[in-house]
Amino acid sequence: MSGNSFGKLFTVTTFGESHGAALGCIIDGCPPGLELSEADMQADLDRRKPGTSRHTTQRREADEVRILSGVFEGKTTGTPIGLIIENTDQRSKDYSKISEQFRPAHADYTYMHKYGVRDYRGGGRSSARETAMRVAAGAVARKFLEQRLGIRIRGYLSELGPIRAEKLDWEQVHQNPFFCPDADKVPEMEAYMDALRKEGDSIGARINVVAEGVPPGLGEPVFDRLDADLAHALMSINAVKGVEIGAGFGCVAQKGTKHRDEMTPEGFLSNHAGGVLGGISSGQPILASIALKPTSSLRLPGRSIDVNGNPVEVITTGRHDPCVGIRATPIAEAMMAIVLMDHYLRHRGQNGDVTVSTPVIGQL
Amino acid sequence: MSGNSFGKLFTVTTFGESHGAALGCIIDGCPPGLELSEADMQADLDRRKPGTSRHTTQRREADEVRILSGVFEGKTTGTPIGLIIENTDQRSKDYSKISEQFRPAHADYTYMHKYGVRDYRGGGRSSARETAMRVAAGAVARKFLEQRLGIRIRGYLSELGPIRAEKLDWEQVHQNPFFCPDADKVPEMEAYMDALRKEGDSIGARINVVAEGVPPGLGEPVFDRLDADLAHALMSINAVKGVEIGAGFGCVAQKGTKHRDEMTPEGFLSNHAGGVLGGISSGQPILASIALKPTSSLRLPGRSIDVNGNPVEVITTGRHDPCVGIRATPIAEAMMAIVLMDHYLRHRGQNGDVTVSTPVIGQL
Amino acid sequence: MSGNSFGKLFTVTTFGESHGAALGCIIDGCPPGLELSEADMQADLDRRKPGTSRHTTQRREADEVRILSGVFEGKTTGTPIGLIIENTDQRSKDYSKISEQFRPAHADYTYMHKYGVRDYRGGGRSSARETAMRVAAGAVARKFLEQRLGIRIRGYLSELGPIRAEKLDWEQVHQNPFFCPDADKVPEMEAYMDALRKEGDSIGARINVVAEGVPPGLGEPVFDRLDADLAHALMSINAVKGVEIGAGFGCVAQKGTKHRDEMTPEGFLSNHAGGVLGGISSGQPILASIALKPTSSLRLPGRSIDVNGNPVEVITTGRHDPCVGIRATPIAEAMMAIVLMDHYLRHRGQNGDVTVSTPVIGQL
Amino acid sequence: MSGNSFGKLFTVTTFGESHGAALGCIIDGCPPGLELSEADMQADLDRRKPGTSRHTTQRREADEVRILSGVFEGKTTGTPIGLIIENTDQRSKDYSKISEQFRPAHADYTYMHKYGVRDYRGGGRSSARETAMRVAAGAVARKFLEQRLGIRIRGYLSELGPIRAEKLDWEQVHQNPFFCPDADKVPEMEAYMDALRKEGDSIGARINVVAEGVPPGLGEPVFDRLDADLAHALMSINAVKGVEIGAGFGCVAQKGTKHRDEMTPEGFLSNHAGGVLGGISSGQPILASIALKPTSSLRLPGRSIDVNGNPVEVITTGRHDPCVGIRATPIAEAMMAIVLMDHYLRHRGQNGDVTVSTPVIGQL
Numbered sequence A, B, C, D: 001m002s003g004n005s006f007g008k009l010f011t012v013t014t015f016g017e018s019h020g021a022a023l024g025c026i027i028d029g030c031p032p033g034l035e036l037s038e039a040d041m042q043a044d045l046d047r048r049k050p051g052t053s054r055h056t057t058q059r060r061e062a063d064e065v066r067i068l069s070g071v072f073e074g075k076t077t078g079t080p081i082g083l084i085i086e087n088t089d090q091r092s093k094d095y096s097k098i099s100e101q102f103r104p105a106h107a108d109y110t111y112m113h114k115y116g117v118r119d120y121r122g123g124g125r126s127s128a129r130e131t132a133m134r135v136a137a138g139a140v141a142r143k144f145l146e147q148r149l150g151i152r153i154r155g156y157l158s159e160l161g162p163i164r165a166e167k168l169d170w171e172q173v174h175q176n177p178f179f180c181p182d183a184d185k186v187p188e189m190e191a192y193m194d195a196l197r198k199e200g201d202s203i204g205a206r207i208n209v210v211a212e213g214v215p216p217g218l219g220e221p222v223f224d225r226l227d228a229d230l231a232h233a234l235m236s237i238n239a240v241k242g243v244e245i246g247a248g249f250g251c252v253a254q255k256g257t258k259h260r261d262e263m264t265p266e267g268f269l270s271n272h273a274g275g276v277l278g279g280i281s282s283g284q285p286i287l288a289s290i291a292l293k294p295t296s297s298l299r300l301p302g303r304s305i306d307v308n309g310n311p312v313e314v315i316t317t318g319r320h321d322p323c324v325g326i327r328a329t330p331i332a333e334a335m336m337a338i339v340l341m342d343h344y345l346r347h348r349g350q351n352g353d354v355t356v357s358t359p360v361i362g363q364l
Helices: A038-048 A096-100 A108-115 A121-126 A128-149 A183-199 A226-235 A248-253 A324-351 B038-048 B096-100 B108-115 B121-126 B128-149 B183-199 B226-235 B248-253 B324-351 C038-048 C096-100 C108-115 C121-126 C128-149 C170-175 C183-199 C226-235 C248-253 C324-351 D038-048 D096-100 D108-115 D121-126 D128-149 D170-175 D183-199 D226-235 D248-253 D324-351
Strands: A011-015 A022-028 A065-067 A081-086 A152-160 A205-212 A240-245 A286-292 A302-305 A311-314 B011-015 B022-028 B065-067 B081-086 B152-160 B205-212 B240-245 B286-292 B302-305 B311-314 C011-015 C022-028 C065-067 C081-086 C152-160 C205-212 C240-245 C286-292 C302-305 C311-314 D011-015 D022-028 D065-067 D081-086 D152-160 D205-212 D240-245 D286-292 D302-305 D311-314
Touching: A011 A128, A011 D022, A022 A128, A022 D011, A022 D022, A022 D081, A038 A065, A038 A128, A038 A324, A081 A128, A081 D022, A108 A121, A108 B324, A121 A128, A128 A152, A128 A324, A152 A183, A152 A324, A205 A324, A205 B248, A226 A240, A226 A286, A226 A324, A226 B226, A226 B240, A240 A248, A240 B226, A240 B248, A248 B205, A248 B240, A248 B286, A286 A324, A286 B248, A324 B108, A324 C324, B011 B128, B011 C022, B022 B128, B022 C011, B022 C022, B022 C081, B038 B065, B038 B128, B038 B324, B081 B128, B081 C022, B108 B121, B121 B128, B128 B152, B128 B324, B152 B183, B152 B324, B205 B324, B226 B240, B226 B286, B226 B324, B240 B248, B286 B324, B324 D324, C011 C128, C022 C128, C038 C065, C038 C128, C038 C324, C081 C128, C108 C121, C108 D324, C121 C128, C128 C152, C128 C324, C152 C170, C152 C183, C152 C324, C170 C183, C205 C324, C205 D248, C226 C240, C226 C286, C226 C324, C226 D226, C226 D240, C240 C248, C240 D226, C240 D248, C248 D205, C248 D240, C248 D286, C286 C324, C286 D248, C324 D108, D011 D128, D022 D128, D038 D065, D038 D128, D038 D324, D081 D128, D108 D121, D121 D128, D128 D152, D128 D324, D152 D170, D152 D183, D152 D324, D170 D183, D205 D324, D226 D240, D226 D286, D226 D324, D240 D248, D286 D324
Parallel strands: none
Antiparallel strands: A011 A022, A022 A081, A065 A081, A152 A205, A205 A286, A240 A286, A240 B240, A302 A311, B011 B022, B022 B081, B065 B081, B152 B205, B205 B286, B240 B286, B302 B311, C011 C022, C022 C081, C065 C081, C152 C205, C205 C286, C240 C286, C240 D240, C302 C311, D011 D022, D022 D081, D065 D081, D152 D205, D205 D286, D240 D286, D302 D311
């Protein structure tokens, strides 16, 4: 209820601060009988891990996850899965300044107002480091969805500041440090990032996530529509400021005759809905897109106040991502996986397993 | 758990189909001692009501709400508030066609896949008629927030298809049938809608909602960030396809030096964050914006399939909104109110009442 | 979250005060396709109804339930089922005394401390009248469990004050106003109740509930054990002060060799566990027993205080049950049904439908 | 939702198997600013710890708890508190037998039916070892309740098989290995346990828990009554088969004139209600009592079946408690503390802090 859990039947509860002893997570409600080992999660964790290219923070974290419970003889048992990642790179440093100042556009000020105390080391609980556990939990959901239902969830960076990917070549996504699906734009992105780093500034990004093979019928009317839960999940990722499903804001200027996805026995003729009708999956690919703000940890000075309300000038040194969006693709995929997993179990609880009572039409 | 409830401490659970006997709602967790009568809700209900201008559906519903419990001698008692609106205009008509066909871009097809049965009369549970109860519940939250904390929640239509409001004059919002804050654009909107109606087509819209006077500290890390819950709430409104907080998708191409809202003892120097930092309210106005798709109920024929998978041509006759966004402003306000109310109670539960442990800086 | 909902997947939320306009309830999560009409609920409601014999309160309530949503063409649609019972016998009376005094052993004093206001008419929300909606919701669960899984849930009064039923003849339970399964004890009970009524006093009772045909596997470790949820459900019924599962308090003085229910391929050799092992159903009958306190609404004067803290003497006139336990059997059955229903859906969500992966052994 | 969480606002989620790598827990919703260290929990953990006398299992577990998050500079920060206890005494042994057989009256059979797989080492998740984490979490709640509200929670063993404590001398409770408040009965208990151990049998027990200083007003109508949540919490403890509040089953044969706790300006004249009226605390001490069954892990052979349904004779060797009730006192206290803590926060959320709107009368 205090917001550190997500999912109703596949429930992920996380703990941990950026510079605390460890990050951890409990997955409750995972179906039994799923083959699972640390390796299944490590692949996704490594994709999110800092320090894999010069374009992300140089903090070094092994991010090695350990399963503490819920798996026996290589299979999930249906009991809660306890996960832990020990923090290894907690560089001892002088926190006297940060403890007294509120960095602009950070959670320092709001945590202090909420709780009256805060763990100021590296942002504490508000650090994006927390998302490591989402990725680990998402990997479990993803494996189940793939094995059991054939669902495939993939994401990519579609915009890096002013640079927009114009081709969607899935093969390319993992060939560059940006998760960019358009190889032609990678050199431009590299140059842009190098200049930005030199400048000391940061930039926003847009990430798209696609789930294919989702059976029709997932999602609950009326408040827990599949798209509403997706919006919740994706907006809960650090730095996200916008979420679109399907046509998104593009539908503001669309006419109904264009937007409506006509159907034929062979399938839908378009997918402006993004795979969700009335909050329930239609069998088409689920399409989501998110905007990530530029990080506010800059070495360029900014105006702020201290804990006593006096004006100060803040400079953030240390190791930071100049574009937090770059590492966000695996996180967005993970949240999509958790939402779909949760809704699959919820659907199965009320309605029995997914079945085909009416003809499922083809996909676009 | 089946998605018909919203809110953890201020919990709104609704029921009712478009052409059923009644719509209803239970508000659980409302603080005791709030003066409340039907009139408090009726004003907002009337703003959402169909048939108030030629630009919305001509279905006539009195939408008269009745309080059945939880209020005694004019005040809330802390026990659940039961609300009901009887459906009056359930025009008897021939449903044989609609019962056999799936209207494109409607929930017909997905409800059928989910449940194997569906109430096809007027869209059943998937009808936007369900939002009447959100408006009623939102009015209770709004009244409490205003009286207890001085919070003011207001919305307006910022785009109608290709027409964009360029001025924000709150006085104008209720002077025209569009909730448009820019009087100069109203004639253009009227002409556009008249042409559209003649054409038989529909159009999308964008709605903005603003909450002023929100104390710093509301919102829960990490999954139930205030903005994540807002995204959930707003995306759960029928026809919404996108949600932005503050700068929204605009931050993709923003640099950090621009986006970060610098602070001085006199206040924040900008509000790109939209009043939320790290998922917690900062004391600045909360800014949200949503995209609503064009309705798919068109008298222009569209291709679809019937329940046996055969191709059909669908024409939707009857009374429909050519721009569902027009009536959406009160609904978006209501969802914002419910989210803030819920988070205020959640905050008070864990942390005690909102207090000022650090200086609250001025608002922009 | 404010306690007016029960069940995680089959969720029952109720509203309504004793002398308010109506009682109501929303059942969210009911599987689609169940044939359902008011008649299915009315039978159970009539068993709970006041005024059916001289041994219960003479308040006359038709307790006619009306389905407002969630059922279409005679079948549940999977959307929320709205139910309502209008209060008809709200005898206008002088409430000036009751509004100023706290009746001993009633909720008057505690509601006032909790909320600062209270609906004092007939106990308001704390009245046992609220249980009518539990019975209606329980009837839906019961019907599903019986049709889908062959589960049968039945209860009976095993003790009325000092008189104990010594035979369990299910045929007898509905042949007398006490739900007593031992016909020989009925005359004794009638005489006892007649004397008690003359005396102006009240008495406690014990009710047993049995569910047969429950498949093994229902119940969730570790906090939501089936027996823990049953204890919650049963203790939430007005006037209940104790709950036992299987041997209950009898096991305090039992040795392990006696208590353990040995198993053979033909079945368990005893059922001290009451059908629950490790919080999960074993396939044996679920056995629960509850204690109900004597009502405190007595015409014999009792010492109390008024709202200003002054001593007063309270006499409760009006129509009251001298043994609230008598009408509790259908309520206890309903709560058992709701718990089993909820756990069946929860089990199905995580694990798929109930199956037989290991031999199910016979029942005792 | 899969049952490994307890509490709505003070939420405890646990993981861990008897012979797995570790036990763990996340406490979400703890108020900020509470001084907290491992030592605060260790005292209670040590009271529950095995091997402290010859009357409990000789398994040696240090049960050393470590705080991984949520505490900074000695105080809680309001973010989730991660706790871990590494399992140290996982004696390697031959599990081939236990993996193929279902021990009678254990959860082996039901877990297998539920999940299709099970961690058979030491009972896996169904082991009472899981309760260590409840004790740790309960210690946090207990400290807050004591410091903030002056609430004191204490328990004792009132019956050990046929031996009943006849005096309640709180000083004695921690002077003997049984938590017995009657020093005169301790020699008898010791002799009884020695004989039982020789015999190879086990015995049940009764534990009472008392909370003093609870303010009036805690508890939520109607399903989450304070007593209903207590029943849930206490019945969820391993081996518990019965729960009583106040007079409990004693009220079956009580008359109303006796049961009703009359009030005077100086206080209540009795406490048959056990401190709860209408599900809400009255300001009197909360009184709960539970029955614990005798353990079924006996070296005396018992009849059972194996995983193929064949008859087998089961003998449980190894280290087991002949009376699991002996170590249950700290667990029952912990669950009482968690329930009260949760209800205090829930009350504060809806109603603001506990206040005295009407005179609080004296305690008995």
